Amino acid sequence: MDNNAMLETILKCNRCGTCQDVCPTYQVSGDEFSVARGRLRLIRMGLENKLDLNNEPDIDTFINQCLLCKACEVNCPSSVPTAKLISDLRENYTKLKGLPIAKKVLYRGLFSHNHRLIPIRKLTRFYQKSGIQGVLKVAGVFPSINNLIPEMPKFSVKDRLQDIIKNIPNPKKKVAYFLGCSVNQFFSQVGEATINVLQANSYSVTVPELLCCGAPHQSSGDIEEFKRLAKYNLEKLSGLEVDAIIVDCSTCGSILKEYDELFKDDLKYKEIAEIVKNKVVDISVFLLEWGYKINPNNDNKMKVTFHDPCHGVRGLKVKDAPREILKKIPGIELIEMKEADMCCGGAGSYSIFHPKISRKVLERKLNNFNDTNTSVLVTSCPACMMQLGYGLRNYSIKGEVRHLVEILAEKL
Amino acid sequence: MLNKKNIRKLTELVGGEDYLVCTKIPLYTFSYDASQYFGNPDAVVFPTNTEMVSRILKYTKESGIRVVPRGAGTCLSGGAIASNGGIIIAMNKMNKILDINPANKTIFVEAGVTNKQIQNAVESHGLIYAPDPASMNVSTIGGNIAENAGGMRGVKYGCTKDHVLGIEVVLPSGEIIRTGQLMGHNDQIDLTYLLCGSEGTLGVVTKALLSLTPLNSDVVTMTAIFSDLGDAGQCVADIFASGVVPTTMEIMDNTLIRAVEDYTKLGLPKEAAALLLIEVDGYPSEVQGQVPKITEIFKKNNAVSYDIAKNENERQALWKARRSANGALGKLKPSMIVQDVVVPLDRLAMMLKNVSKIADKYGITIAQLAHAGDGNLHPHLLYDYRIPKDVEMVEHACDEIFREALAQGGTLSGEHGIGLEKIKYMPVAFNEASIKFMKSVKEAFDPDNLLNADKVLP
Ligand SMILES: Cc1cc2nc3c(=O)[nH]c(=O)nc-3n(C[C@H](O)[C@H](O)[C@H](O)COP(=O)(O)OP(=O)(O)OC[C@H]3O[C@@H](n4cnc5c(N)ncnc54)[C@H](O)[C@@H]3O)c2cc1C
Ligand code: SF4
Ligand code: SF4
Numbered sequence: 038m039d040n041n042a043m044l045e046t047i048l049k050c051n052r053c054g055t056c057q058d059v060c061p062t063y064q065v066s067g068d069e070f071s072v073a074r075g076r077l078r079l080i081r082m083g084l085e086n087k088l089d090l091n092n093e094p095d096i097d098t099f100i101n102q103c104l105l106c107k108a109c110e111v112n113c114p115s116s117v118p119t120a121k122l123i124s125d126l127r128e129n130y131t132k133l134k135g136l137p138i139a140k141k142v143l144y145r146g147l148f149s150h151n152h153r154l155i156p157i158r159k160l161t162r163f164y165q166k167s168g169i170q171g172v173l174k175v176a177g178v179f180p181s182i183n184n185l186i187p188e189m190p191k192f193s194v195k196d197r198l199q200d201i202i203k204n205i206p207n208p209k210k211k212v213a214y215f216l217g218c219s220v221n222q223f224f225s226q227v228g229e230a231t232i233n234v235l236q237a238n239s240y241s242v243t244v245p246e247l248l249c250c251g252a253p254h255q256s257s258g259d260i261e262e263f264k265r266l267a268k269y270n271l272e273k274l275s276g277l278e279v280d281a282i283i284v285d286c287s288t289c290g291s292i293l294k295e296y297d298e299l300f301k302d303d304l305k306y307k308e309i310a311e312i313v314k315n316k317v318v319d320i321s322v323f324l325l326e327w328g329y330k331i332n333p334n335n336d337n338k339m340k341v342t343f344h345d346p347c348h349g350v351r352g353l354k355v356k357d358a359p360r361e362i363l364k365k366i367p368g369i370e371l372i373e374m375k376e377a378d379m380c381c382g383g384a385g386s387y388s389i390f391h392p393k394i395s396r397k398v399l400e401r402k403l404n405n406f407n408d409t410n411t412s413v414l415v416t417s418c419p420a421c422m423m424q425l426g427y428g429l430r431n432y433s434i435k436g437e438v439r440h441l442v443e444i445l446a447e448k449l
Numbered sequence: 450m451l452n453k454k455n456i457r458k459l460t461e462l463v464g465g466e467d468y469l470v471c472t473k474i475p476l477y478t479f480s481y482d483a484s485q486y487f488g489n490p491d492a493v494v495f496p497t498n499t500e501m502v503s504r505i506l507k508y509t510k511e512s513g514i515r516v517v518p519r520g521a522g523t524c525l526s527g528g529a530i531a532s533n534g535g536i537i538i539a540m541n542k543m544n545k546i547l548d549i550n551p552a553n554k555t556i557f558v559e560a561g562v563t564n565k566q567i568q569n570a571v572e573s574h575g576l577i578y579a580p581d582p583a584s585m586n587v588s589t590i591g592g593n594i595a596e597n598a599g600g601m602r603g604v605k606y607g608c609t610k611d612h613v614l615g616i617e618v619v620l621p622s623g624e625i626i627r628t629g630q631l632m633g634h635n636d637q638i639d640l641t642y643l644l645c646g647s648e649g650t651l652g653v654v655t656k657a658l659l660s661l662t663p664l665n666s667d668v669v670t671m672t673a674i675f676s677d678l679g680d681a682g683q684c685v686a687d688i689f690a691s692g693v694v695p696t697t698m699e700i701m702d703n704t705l706i707r708a709v710e711d712y713t714k715l716g717l718p719k720e721a722a723a724l725l726l727i728e729v730d731g732y733p734s735e736v737q738g739q740v741p742k743i744t745e746i747f748k749k750n751n752a753v754s755y756d757i758a759k760n761e762n763e764r765q766a767l768w769k770a771r772r773s774a775n776g777a778l779g780k781l782k783p784s785m786i787v788q789d790v791v792v793p794l795d796r797l798a799m800m801l802k803n804v805s806k807i808a809d810k811y812g813i814t815i816a817q818l819a820h821a822g823d824g825n826l827h828p829h830l831l832y833d834y835r836i837p838k839d840v841e842m843v844e845h846a847c848d849e850i851f852r853e854a855l856a857q858g859g860t861l862s863g864e865h866g867i868g869l870e871k872i873k874y875m876p877v878a879f880n881e882a883s884i885k886f887m888k889s890v891k892e893a894f895d896p897d898n899l900l901n902a903d904k905v906l907p
Contacts, residue, residue, distance in 0.1 A: 045783075048783030049779045049780050049783070050779060051483065051775075051776065051778065051779035051784075051785055052481050052482065052483045052522075053483055053523065053584070053775055053776035053779070054483060054521055054522060054523040054584065054587045054588070055586065055587065055773075055776050057521060057586075057587040058563075058565065058586040058587050067495070067539075067541050067542045067544075068470075068475070068478075069475075069478040069479055069522065069539075070470075070474070070475040070478040074478075075478035078477060078478050078480070078481065079474065079477060079478065082477060088474070088477075093474060095472065095473070095474040095475070096474055099474065099475065099478075113776065114709075114712050114773035114774075114775070114776025114777040114779070115712075115776050115777060115778075115779030115780050116711075116712060116780060117779070
């Protein structure tokens with residue numbers, strides 16, 4: 038959006054205050070500068086040249102503290118797209134100033150070249166296993182990343198693809214599985230579960246060689262890099278002869294579905310993006326639509342609750358499917374937690390760059406989990422899994438975080 | 450302007466930097482409420498208990514610093530704005546529920562709790578807190594009391610002041626007083642009613658004891674569609690005249706229906722001139738008797754069609770639509786003034802029509818919403834503040850609406866308050882003697898004129 042269009046959009050905010058009710062950063066702070074209405078006010082003053090947005094260090098803090106969780110957007114009676122405005126603003130800022138160094142290392146250095154995550158996983162695992170976790174902190178760039186990273190798997194999903202992928206004769210459907218960076222490297226058990234569940238239900242699976250979906254780059258405003266990644270992925274994905282593109286990472290899924298918006302001025306890619314968009318589907322929705330089986334004899338009693346990832350409930354608009362699946366599993370009792378669809382504070386690398394407010398948002402989520410008295414916190418996005426898992430470990434809360442597909446894979 | 454010493458002292462009084470805002474950028478986010486007014490405070494303090502509020506007010510009195518109380522900042526008349534600098538006392542972090550007594554049907558809360566917090570806390574006891582302003586999800590009980598907020602259920606259950614049993618208030622001197630059922634032996638006169646609706650000009654509410662209402666077992670929610678706005682107004686008057694007392698009677702005009710439908714996608718009739726939302730509650734036998742009476746009156750007033758919500762989901766959807774009415778209009782124009790005039794019920798139909806005529810006369814868009822059961826009209830005047838002609842026309846239209854309401858035997862404000870917005874109409878609505886009396890009350894409470902100083906009184 039250009040500045041004029043941005044201003045016209047912001048003027049639709051009539052300061053009704055409704056967003057206070059749903060904005061996680063306001064809910065935990067009570068500060069007007071931490072709610073959509075306040076953020077919009079500051080942006081508006083910038084656009085009206087009453088503030089120099091690019092040279093106020095404070096502005097950067099207040100605007101970047103937005104989780105981009107979109108809770109305000111879907112609840113705004115005036116439909117003001119606050120998260121979208123803030124990403125656009127970050128884009129302009131990044132164009133002008135470049136990325137802060139830490140983000141550059143993290144995003145361009147690591148996620149853009151996802152093979153570089155391999156040594157990270159291996160090193161981290163080595164440190165975790167050898168008991169000198171503190172060493173990572175010495176790296177200095179991201180002091181808190183050490184606590185965040187879950188127990189590292191020995192192998193990535195890609196390492197093991199040859200063993201996992203099976204030939205399915207007469208498949209019910211042919212699907213491609215979009216294997217995201219985080220699942221591949223940090224939660225390989227999730228990726229394996231997804232493939233296993235699909236194959237066990239007679240869907241044939243291919244796992245194309247792709248790049249990062251671009252989520253970290255988008256949220257930090259590095260649009261140039263975001264476009265490069267998107268183009269590559271679109272070309273690969275559109276060349277596949279499959280019925281659906283399955284995602285088990287809500288973030289990747291909703292970003293893939295935003296590619297058409299990214300290329301709204303580029304007819305060629307826009308067209309491809311639309312075709313791809315229509316094929317991208319969350320695994321829970323896909324299974325509900327095309328069928329799956331559950332072993333009726335495996336009815337271990339288990340109380341679970343479900344946390345909606347922002348990118349799931351508001352990005353992919355998936356809310357009921359995972360719940361329907363959980364409810365139908367014998368032995369499982371689903372107990373809804375309060376504010377299930379409120380952001381957990383993970384928001385990609387947010388917890389690394391805004392530790393204080395991220396912690397408060399997380400604590401609120403953990404309290405809501407505790408109140409359910411369940412032992413399993415089910416969700417469907419690795420970014421949430423990382424944040425929630427960290428929360429349970431760090432606060433010594435009994436319970437485990439699991440992806441929906443992990444549970445399904447056990448019940449095959 | 451505050452000096453360094455003031456800031457240091459205030460920081461000390463609220464217990465640290467986390468509870469005070471005094472830097473430029475974050476202060477800008479306390480420069481507005483939901484009205485068209487802006488004004489930057491010099492500092493914002495967030496007290497967390499009554500004694501802090503008291504110490505702050507003692508200090509501001511000593512130092513001659515102006516003070517504006519603030520809750521959630523959803524005021525529609527500019528009441529929460531620091532129009533002449535000074536400090537804002539933001540009460541929203543004083544937000545604990547202190548006690549719920551289901552047997553006595555009371556709840557005791559700090560002033561910063563939101564109306565929704567209260568509703569959620571009492572729901573499991575089969576109780577409600579009856580006042581339910583459309584801003585209930587965020588507006589605070591302190592703000593509700595200060596504005597004597599009304600709600601959709603107001604027709605049957607009354608407004609805020611009918612449910613306040615007692616309050617704790619810090620006076621501009623720093624003195625703490627308790628009223629009503631909270632009164633101790635030293636307190637003499639019950640000031641509850643005087644303070645309810647005093648718009649933060651007489652004292653800062655810190656705690657409140659509120660009465661709760663049993664949730665009625667049976668609720669029926671109905672909508673009727675009209676091709677004429679006046680018919681909808683007449684329908685409301687007729688329902689009342691028939692002896693039925695619904696909990697809610699809300700009218701939305703065509704502009705509002707379209708704006709709300711854009712957001713909620715409920716399938717509201719975008720062509721209709723008016724939509725009337727009615728809810729009745731009570732024992733099943735009571736309710737079942739009322740429904741046919743009401744539908745009869747719908748027909749008599751030429752309703753194009755009517756409908757009854759089939760389940761709780763449908764009912765909630767209608768309520769969400771109604772609550773989003775004010776916000777949804779933001780999409781149409783960047784600025785909006787919400788009027789709040791009240792007319793006698795038998796004049797409602799005429800008033801609705803006359804407001805439409807005023808809109809045509811000045812060539813502006815006025816979206817009409819009415820808490821029809823109370824004769825309370827909310828014409829929403831939409832304009833673009835960047836177009837001088839728009840601003841001028843809206844001002845003329847405002848004047849004319851007020852004059853019209855007064856001519857019909859009505860008043861300036863039902864529930865949104867006078868604030869900054871309606872001061873200029875006070876001399877039209879009240880005679881000199883009344884205004885003089887109001888001023889003397891203000892002076893008795895706040896002789897230095899420091900608390901919400903430029904509001905309400907001309
Ligand atoms: C979308 C929308 C819908 C609304 N619907 C309704 C409605 O249906 N009915 C209705 O009556 N109003 C309605 N309002 C107006 C507004 O929400 C109410 O006036 C509400 O009571 C204000 O509460 P608040 O906490 O936001 O107070 P604020 O806006 O922060 O303050 C309002 C006034 O109260 C004073 N004040 C705040 N807290 C205290 C305190 N603790 N002690 C003393 N003074 C205090 C302030 O100085 C100010 O003058 C609506 C507003 C919006 C934006
Ligand atoms: S809900 Fe929307 S219109 Fe209302 S204050 Fe928030 S952003 Fe503005
Ligand atoms: S996107 Fe989330 S954090 Fe950001 S303003 Fe909206 S609700 Fe608040």
